[in-house]
Amino acid sequence: MLKTFSTGGVHPPENKITASAPIEYLPVPESVVIPLSQHIGSPSVPVVNKGDYVRTGQLIAEGKGYISANIHSPVSGKVSKIDIAADSSGFRQNSVFIDAEGDEWVDTIDRSNELDTEIRLSSEEIIKKCLASGIVGLGGATFPSHVKLSVPSGKKCEILIINGVECEPFLTSDHRLMLEKGPEVLTGVSILMKALKVEKAMIGIENNKPDAIKNMQKLAAGYKGISVYPLRVKYPQGAEKQLIKALTGREVPSGRLPLDVGAVVHNVGTAFAVYEAVQKNKPLFERVVTVTGRDLSKPGNYLVRTGTPVRKLLEAAGGLPENTGKIINGGPMMGKAISNLDVPVVKGMSGIIVIPAEESKREETKPCIRCSKCVSACPLGLEPYLLMTLSEKSLFERAEKERVTDCMECGSCSFTCPATRPLLDYIRLGKANVIRMIRERNIK
Amino acid sequence: MSNLLNVSPSPHTHGKETTQKLMLNVVIALIPAFITSVFYFGLGAVIVTATSVASCIIFEYLIQKFILRRPLSITDGSALVTGILLGFNLPSNIPVFIIIIGSFVAIAVAKMTFGGLGNNPFNPALVGRVFMLISFPVQMTSWPVPSGLSTGYTDAVTGATPLAIIKEGIKNGESLSKLMEQIPSPANMLLGDMGGSIGEVGAIALLIGFAWLLIRKVITWHIPVSVIATIAVFTGLLWLINPAQNADPMFHLLAGGVLLGAIFMATDYVTSPMVPKAMLIYGCGIGIITVVIRVYGAYPEGVSFAILIMNAFVPLMNAYIKPKRFGEEVKHG
Numbered sequence: 001m002l003k004t005f006s007t008g009g010v011h012p013p014e015n016k017i018t019a020s021a022p023i024e025y026l027p028v029p030e031s032v033v034i035p036l037s038q039h040i041g042s043p044s045v046p047v048v049n050k051g052d053y054v055r056t057g058q059l060i061a062e063g064k065g066y067i068s069a070n071i072h073s074p075v076s077g078k079v080s081k082i083d084i085a086a087d088s089s090g091f092r093q094n095s096v097f098i099d100a101e102g103d104e105w106v107d108t109i110d111r112s113n114e115l116d117t118e119i120r121l122s123s124e125e126i127i128k129k130c131l132a133s134g135i136v137g138l139g140g141a142t143f144p145s146h147v148k149l150s151v152p153s154g155k156k157c158e159i160l161i162i163n164g165v166e167c168e169p170f171l172t173s174d175h176r177l178m179l180e181k182g183p184e185v186l187t188g189v190s191i192l193m194k195a196l197k198v199e200k201a202m203i204g205i206e207n208n209k210p211d212a213i214k215n216m217q218k219l220a221a222g223y224k225g226i227s228v229y230p231l232r233v234k235y236p237q238g239a240e241k242q243l244i245k246a247l248t249g250r251e252v253p254s255g256r257l258p259l260d261v262g263a264v265v266h267n268v269g270t271a272f273a274v275y276e277a278v279q280k281n282k283p284l285f286e287r288v289v290t291v292t293g294r295d296l297s298k299p300g301n302y303l304v305r306t307g308t309p310v311r312k313l314l315e316a317a318g319g320l321p322e323n324t325g326k327i328i329n330g331g332p333m334m335g336k337a338i339s340n341l342d343v344p345v346v347k348g349m350s351g352i353i354v355i356p357a358e359e360s361k362r363e364e365t366k367p368c369i370r371c372s373k374c375v376s377a378c379p380l381g382l383e384p385y386l387l388m389t390l391s392e393k394s395l396f397e398r399a400e401k402e403r404v405t406d407c408m409e410c411g412s413c414s415f416t417c418p419a420t421r422p423l424l425d426y427i428r429l430g431k432a433n434v435i436r437m438i439r440e441r442n443i444k
Numbered sequence: 445m446s447n448l449l450n451v452s453p454s455p456h457t458h459g460k461e462t463t464q465k466l467m468l469n470v471v472i473a474l475i476p477a478f479i480t481s482v483f484y485f486g487l488g489a490v491i492v493t494a495t496s497v498a499s500c501i502i503f504e505y506l507i508q509k510f511i512l513r514r515p516l517s518i519t520d521g522s523a524l525v526t527g528i529l530l531g532f533n534l535p536s537n538i539p540v541f542i543i544i545i546g547s548f549v550a551i552a553v554a555k556m557t558f559g560g561l562g563n564n565p566f567n568p569a570l571v572g573r574v575f576m577l578i579s580f581p582v583q584m585t586s587w588p589v590p591s592g593l594s595t596g597y598t599d600a601v602t603g604a605t606p607l608a609i610i611k612e613g614i615k616n617g618e619s620l621s622k623l624m625e626q627i628p629s630p631a632n633m634l635l636g637d638m639g640g641s642i643g644e645v646g647a648i649a650l651l652i653g654f655a656w657l658l659i660r661k662v663i664t665w666h667i668p669v670s671v672i673a674t675i676a677v678f679t680g681l682l683w684l685i686n687p688a689q690n691a692d693p694m695f696h697l698l699a700g701g702v703l704l705g706a707i708f709m710a711t712d713y714v715t716s717p718m719v720p721k722a723m724l725i726y727g728c729g730i731g732i733i734t735v736v737i738r739v740y741g742a743y744p745e746g747v748s749f750a751i752l753i754m755n756a757f758v759p760l761m762n763a764y765i766k767p768k769r770f771g772e773e774v775k776h777g
Contacts, residue, residue: 199705362452381768385718415458425453
């Protein structure tokens with residue numbers, strides 16, 4: 001019996017159309033827009049001015065405060081302006097606009113493809129390197145990696161968990177990385193282990209990627225302390241707490257961090273970025289993005305510079321089909337619908353999914369028949385039907401008692417509801433209000 | 445392509461399950477029991493079920509259209525299921541006008557006054573059935589003797605159900621072993637060759653339906669298994685204590701409405717608990733009340749009352765019995 005998490009979960013159709021499409025290099029765009037907030041934490045502060053010439057990989061914005069991240073130029077060229085632009089979530093935020101001229105990299109970056117497995121940096125130097133290189137969690141949450149690697153005194157990390165689950169339907173960027181960049185990913189894992197001072201790393205991969213499991217298992221034999229575990233396919237296994245439960249049996253308590261059970265989780269994409277930063281001195285300014293959809297003529301996995309407009313990705317994938325109804329940034333379960341094709345690729349963008357019009361609209365909301373399918377689907381053991389009712393009726397004190405803030409918005413409840421009720425929409429409303437209430441209480 | 449893109453919050457995909465499909469699966473699960481009843485009770489079973497289904501759907505339609513003036517929802521299949529289940533809880537020779545009155549009570553009183561599907565605290569089909577049992581006790585307790593397709597409708601030969609034979613006999617001081625000779629063999633009871641309401645005879649057919657509901661993930665095992673297990677254990681204890689007075693557990697499970705009730709009535713989504721732990725308590729409660737009524741009460745059969753009584757506790761259970769929250773206890777495995 002393969003490992004998995006025990007509470008809840010659903011099985012959305014996998015639709016991994018691009019699983020066998022090798023990573024392709026997308027040409028450098030003519031111009032890029034770099035949002036200054038593409039990570040969790042404070043927005044970065046620009047260190048370049050309009051008219052400055054920047055090179056590929058050059059620092060253009062510095063992290064502000066501890067939880068923030070540096071941003072580097074993905075192209076070489078002139079900063080045309082620093083202005084407000086809409087990002088992929090529709091937020092209008094400060095961004096650096098650069099017109100590309102050629103592709104001149106900063107000299108310190110090692111552009112060779114040679115595998116370098118010898119880790120020369122110390123634990124502290126690795127963390128500093130991640131901070132300098134603007135590494136953030138590439139699974140989608142974009143939490144600055146240097147923070148996760150710095151274990152506070154009094155806490156101990158026993159195990160590093162590497163997330164190769166990719167439980168969202170359609171997405172295959174991590175899958176391809178594990179197939180094509182296995183040694184680099186594993187070296188990245190070793191670097192992370194050294195930074196965290198742990199002896200053991202577990203890589204969790206869902207069983208729908210047998211080629212990736214085989215490849216990683218074969219390669220991991222050559223690395224000390226790293227083992228690869230196939231997992232039973234179940235959404236949302238890629239969620240941090242669910243993955244820890246699946247691999248170690250430990251449950252991270254409500255409101256606590258993985259470190260409280262001695263674990264730190266990083267994504268395979270992040271491990272690859274750490275490899276490039278530490279071994280090749282290359283900051284994070286490009287990533288693999290899956291561009292997919294049933295009606296795209298050339299869906300694939302593309303290595304893309306950040307700041308590239310989504311439009312360019314869709315052109316590379318054969319152009320936007322006639323019947324497009326919705327475009328999603330991320331997976332269909334947790335991704336965000338985008339409203340504009342000119343929004344830029346950011347560090348946390350794992351995929352662009354094109355949904356045909358007939359599948360892009362929600363079904364009519366019908367009465368709750370109290371079938372309890374949402375209760376059995378919730379991976380956190382919550383009662384979505386109740387949380388929805390409480391939020392609908394603005395009973396936020398009760399919603400807080402029913403632990404609405406535990407919800408990670410995986411969407412399993414809305415996915416499974418036979419009456420197509422917008423459970424998660426209302427839970428988000430309740431969650432936002434409860435968080436506001438808690439904040440007000442803490443001020444008093 | 446139109447230039448506008450749809451933008452909505454996640455999730456952007458939905459499972460295949462719908463209310464309609466769930467109801468349809470319940471209807472499919474009831475087909476074996478229906479075939480069994482037609483085989484033993486003939487035309488009467490068809491007339492009663494059809495009348496009940498038609499009047500339930502028509503009443504729901506009329507109430508939504510002319511009284512509530514709400515969008516029609518009869519296509520969701522819930523009135524169809526209520527209609528079938530109400531019909532299945534009746535004797536096959538009951539006059540049409542009584543069925544229509546019962547359907548009215550089920551739909552108008554038990555379901556629509558509370559706001560329609562999803563809001564009724566009590567199982568509509570059982571409210572209808574119990575109303576009929578109290579209002580028309582004679583017609584509701586005269587059971588045609590199964591005589592196959594040739595069984596007449598209102599002119600059918602009637603007899604007592606196995607449960608009534610035992611109940612009356614024990615009351616009159618007859619010995620249980622003598623009485624057991626009058627009731628059908630366990631094999632016949634498994635097949636459904638006994639007096640009873642349309643849907644309750646035919647244990648095998650009902651168990652096939654149960655398997656279907658489990659395979660299609662319409663229901664979980666918790667409620668039916670806890671009802672059946674509780675009845676088996678409780679009647680088993682009584683039988684061990686005094687085998688001369690109390691019938692064996694096998695008899696209690698096969699006679700009367702235990703299987704129909706446990707599999708199809710107690711599992712009604714709207715009126716059953718939301719959390720597995722509560723489902724088990726609810727099922728145990730139904731089992732205990734059923735046996736108490738059967739063995740100590742005035743009625744030979746108690747499944748309907750037991751389910752309705754436990755329905756009343758469901759809101760309480762939903763308020764206080766919570767699922768195990770993730771991360772509730774710190775485990776170091």
